[in-house]
Each structure stands twice: as structure tokens, then as C-alpha cells.
Amino acid sequence: MSIIADHIVYKYNVKTHFENIALDEVSFKVEDGEYLAVIGQTGSGKSTLIQLLNGLLKPDSGTVYYNGEDIFDKDYDFSGLRGKMGLMFQYPEYQLFEEDVFSDVCFGPQNLGLERAEVELRAYEALKMVDLKDEAFYRSPFELSGGEKKRVALAGILAMKPQVLMLDEPTAGLDPAGKKWLFKLLKKLRKERDMTIIFISHNMDEVAENAERIIVMDKGNLVMDGKTREVFSYYDELTGMGLDIPTSSKILHILKENGISTNADPVTLREAADEIERLYKARLH
């Protein structure tokens, strides 16, 4: 079971003066249960890419296979795909519309044609999953704080019980506590529901701490695809594209520039601490 992007080309404003290639022959494969981050500068095609993966946009050429089936085939069961692939946009305000939180979360499963009892059960479970307080269930979603809206929006997606969860800049606007909470939940979803997770982020520290694999987009091209540590070892290439790198790598890089020899490429805080500790103890003896 997998998602395969097969030579996707996507253009904006086809046949006008403004024709612009947003994605140029992008191919990759995501296996079930992977934890993948897509990084790249604003305008590099990240958002377009994940919108193509779940069929919100149609490629100009190339296609996407989900579990072996071409999702752009005319006979493909598109409504079935909606239940399997969830996508949360950056701003929860785009999807909240019902009178109260609970009804809003019911909206997705309802559209899947499930029975009322099942719909409500799923909505309840999803709201519990995002740690929303019970007293907020029947409040208007518009009265909630930014962080709470995000939880409700995510619950709305989770209630559809997707196999794949895609998130476009999920931590935008969240404070440190909110960010921590979100990644804890994603970890739990992977463990308990075996979900595939694909997220877009500009924060390299959260990418380093959480993702197992990274896809790097630059000007519509997929330029790197590999294990987190491996991708972040390309320090010069990434900074050359105007991308950030994890703070741990940055600190170790400064050490190297100052003549401290180390071959390690730590990307997480723990790894950096381990390496510095090793260097320190080696000097002590």
C-alpha cells in the first residue's frame, strides 16, 4: 500500500502570458506508515504538491497512484479517496462553518454517508483525541481561540478516519506549547492508527525532531529525497537554496569552522548534546 507520484507536471495559467510551471516532473513514492516532511521556500511548490496527492488539483501530465490505482482515472472512486486521505490546511478558518463544534466535526463523516450513530461516535472520539475540553463541544467554533480552532479543524479531518494525514504548515500560529502538543498527537496517531503522515514545515528543528524522511522542493523541482539525517547533511546545498537547517547542525557547523574536528551530523538536540559531550570527555582523558 503506497502513494506514488509519477512524473507530475503542474502549470499555472496555462496558455496565457503568465504560464508558470509549479511542479516539473515530480516523482516519488511514500510507503504506508511513513513520517514525511516536505520542505522548501515559499513558492517552491510544496502546497501544490500535497494538493495534487489527494486530487484537489489535476496534474497537466503524470499522475498519482494511491494503493496501486490511478486517482485521476475517470472510473476512480473519488469520494472513497476523501475518507482515506485527509488534508489540513494552514488556517482552520477555511473549514469551520457549523453552529457548534460538535456538528462541525460531524460534517466530514456525514459526507462519507455513515449512519448517524457512527458519525457521532467518530466525532466524539476525534474531539477527545485532540484534547478539547467537553464544555467546548457545544460552543460556536468562531468563538474559540486560534489554538482551539486548529484542534477542531484537525478533529474534523480525523473523524473521517483517514489512512494518510497531510498537514500544510500545521504549527503556523501556534505557541511553543501548542507545537509540542501537535507533534505528540501526530506521534500517537502513527502508533495507534498506523497513519502515514506528510507535513509541510518551515521550521527545521521540528522537522529534524519528528520526520523520518524529507522531500526538498526548489522552484517546482524535487531536488532531494532521503532520510532526515542524510538530507540535513547537505548543509551548503540547503543554505544555497535559501533554506534553514536545524539549529543543532548550525551550532556544530560553527564548531567545525573554529577548528574542532567532528564527523557527526547531529540534527536533534539530543544528538548534538551527545556529540558535544563525547568531544568534551575525549579531551578530558
Next chain:
Amino acid sequence: MSLISTDKVTYEYIIRDKNGSVEGINRAVDEVDMTVEQGEFIAILGSNGSGKSTLAKHFNALLLPLEGTVYIDGYDTADSDHLWDIRQTTGMVFQNPDNQIIGTLVEEDVAFGPENMGVKSKEIKERVKNSLESVGMEKYRYKSPSKLSGGQKQRIAIAGVLAMKPKCIVLDESTAMLDPAGRKEVLNAVMELNRKDKITVILITHFMEEVINADKVYVIDKGKICMSGPPRLIFSNAEILKEIGLSVPYATLLSNELRKRGIPLRDGIVSNEELAGNICQLLQTI
């Protein structure tokens, strides 16, 4: 005389239910005392819903305190005779770049403030030119703001404030919706204004790394100031910050971890360069 001083400022929001009856009262700002001197770079740090934004709107008389007083350059904000003097003294840049653009050309947008103040056309032109130069956007003078990036739009908004010749700029979470490149752009622009033109800056944010260079940080939680002082001092209280939904800069986090493992790093490390420098020093002196 301080540029800004607040005396036990309190502000409450009234929460109503669907039928309009009062359900509760939310004290967003709770007896806040603070002073800001001319030329300072002040940061106000707080988690989502801490009341930091509500407090910021008092510096421009967009909100008036329910109790207590706010003085801006000697004027009481409750005194409506000086409303326009106050708004001219402390300019504000808001969170959403799209929701504060008024003109259809960059030039028109920057001119909006001075036009409202009744400045003469010739001088407005001069001010627009200078303000755009200060934020490095003079090339875009005759462009449409809608085609610009988030960081550029916020720099235009800063130029719009500068054109009013303010003494102080308040950035009300102005970096929250930007990508890292845009955040850096905006931050560099205001730090430059603070350094070169001695403009007072009040930065409201929940990004720890942005406040490292501030002269003074106020940490606000549930409407109350729970800590204030230079960044180093603030970030030495990692536990308290964590409790209120905040954090410390990455370098501080890493140096705390290293110290826990018995590596004798010095206290008060906030930036990557400091940490690396301290480690180098340590390794070379062994």
C-alpha cells in the same frame, strides 16, 4: 519622562452566549505596570491568549483601559483631545499583512497616514521616499502591494508607520504569519530603525529567538506580567516559561542539557554563536 508608562492597566472582555446574556468576564489585561524609555527595544512575550495583543492595543489608544492609566509621551490615552497625537507617536503594525493594506499602490499605502494627518503633498512625497528607503523597499514604490511577499508587505506597513514620523513602533505579532525568511526581513528592518534612528520598538511575539536582542523582555501570562528583565535573565527561568506555554531559545535549551550532563558551560547563553564560542573555549582550555 518615559515615552510610555502604564499604571495598573486592566482590561476585560465580556463573553456573551447565543442569546446575548453575559456568560462570563475575561480579564485579558490585569493590573499591568510598565515603562518604556525613548530608544529602547522592548519585547513582550506571551503564549496564545495571554493578553499580549490586548495590551499592545492600549499603546495606541485603540483600546482604553477599564481601570488604570496609560501615558504616551505625557498624554493620557483616555484624553480624547490628544488622540491623534498619541496615534502619531506610537505607530502599529498588525499581524495579518493582507488586512492592513489600504492603497492600491505601495506609494499610496505608505502615504495613507500622513494624508490623514493633513501633511502637505510635497512633504508626503518626501516622507514616502524616505520611509521606503529605510525599510529597503524603494524599488517597489509604484508596484501593487498584492504582488508582494508577506515579509515585503509587512515592511510596507512599517514604512506606512514611519511616514507618520512616530517615536515608537509597536509590532503586534507582525511576524506570526510569515515564513522564516520573512520574519528575518521584518526583524532586521525594525532592529535597524532602532539602532540608526533611535526609534523605540515594542515587539510582541511568541518566538523566543526574536527577543534575544531586546533591551528588556516582559513575559505576560493570563494578563499579568509574570517576569521582566534582560533576555538572559528571562531565559534562565526555563521551567517557569515552560509552565506558561512558552520555551527558551534552542541554544539555551541545548546548553541547559549539556550543563545537566556535567559540562561546565557558563550561565545565560541565548544565541547559537555564544554557545559555540563557549564550547570552543572550554574544549581549547582543557
Next chain:
Amino acid sequence: MLRDITLGQFYPIDSILHRLDPRVKIICTFIYMISVFLVRDVWGYLAATLFLAIMIIISKVPFKYMIRGLKGILMIMILTAVINVFTTPGKVLLSIGVIDITLEGIKVAVRMVLRLIFLVMGSSIMMLTTTPSRLTYGLERIFKPLERFNLPVHEIAMMISIALGFIPILVDELDKIIKAQSVRGVDFNNRKLSVRIKNMIPVLVPLFVSAFRRAGDLAVAMEARCYHGGGKRTGINPLRYDRRDHIAYLVIFIYLSMIIVIGIIF
């Protein structure tokens, strides 16, 4: 991208017409429109056509942009022509069943269609050579005297120009909302009317909520920048009549006199 939709039809080049004061262009276009209804015969139509042709040439805007506006009213033109051809009584040229085509009918139809073309192309020249913000500013200044009768001229102009700025943002947002709700299983491809109406709710509610929020934010941002109505506002590019503007008024006056004279003589 949707943001590239151009509002109004401004064509960004430099020409004498582009540089004219917007008030001049608005007033001259208005006078030209009146003149179109004054002409009655071949000579008059010739004068109006000639005047239009000269304006098109000196505007330097490619001709294909000029006729773009006509495409929108093609149906109206055809309809006008057909109705006039068949309903005007007079000398019968051709009879098809109960319908008579008269010479007078053809004359009236040609006249009406020509008038429509003049009206649309005349206003196109104005729109193509003036930015929407200059246009609103010009209108504001023309109607300024009405403020004495408590008409909020400045406020209306401000509203129009802000609305113009917000349209591309809201169009973009609409696209994102539709996508966000598609993900939640709304089938926007369903052609059934009842379904389509039902599908509008999850799109319109977030759109309205967002629009109100944006409006609120903008109001606060304007207030923070000392906005307090039109009273003592100044402008960065105030409208001031230049020599060329006086010449333009003179030209349109001569043109109008010619049209009137032609009408009297022939």
C-alpha cells in the same frame, strides 16, 4: 494564479490620455456619451467615429483591448438589432410570414448598434487609461460639492477603492475554502441544483466570517494610522489641472459644438 485577475482594465503604458487628470477623462467621456445621442445623420456619425478613432490612436492602447469590451455586449447588440429591424414600421423591403423587414427598421438598427459601440468604446478608453484608484479619486473630487448636502462622497469613494483591493484576496480565499471543504467530502462536481445550493453553506459561511474579520482588522489598522474621515485629509498626488487638461476640455467643447452644428445644419 487567481491573484493575477486584473481589476478594471487599466493598460499600463504612458500616453497623453494616461496622463490626463481623471476628472477630465470622466467628464469628457460623459460629454462624448451625450453627444452620441445627439447625432442623427451620417455626418454626425462620421464625426463621432473620427473623434473615437483619434482618441484610440493617441491612447496607444492596442486595438484588440479596445474591442474586448464589445464582446461582453455582443448579445445585447444582436438583440437590439433584431428587435429594431422587425418592429419598426415603414417601407417594407422584405416579408417573411407575418414579419416585415423595413428600410426604417434597418436604419434604426444600425444607428442603435453604432451608439452602443460608441458608448462602450468611449468608456473603455477611460478605463484603459486610468487606474481604478485614480478613477475613484476623480469621482470623489467631481462629486465633492454634494458633501454640502450631507452626502458621504469621500466615504463612498474610500469604500469602493478598499473593496477593489479586497476582491483578489477574497477570490483566492474562496478557492482555498472550496478545497478545504472538498477534503471533508463535499462533492462540488454534483450537478443537482439542490445539492449545489446545500454545498454553498460550508463555503459561504467561512467566506463571510473571514470577510467580516478582514474588514474589522482593516478598520482598526486605518484608525491606528489616524484615519478619521475625509475632513482634513490631504493627498500624495492631489489632482491639479494642468495645461493639457485645459486643452482636453477645449477639444471636447469644440467636438460637442461641431456635433450640435452638424445637427442644426443637416
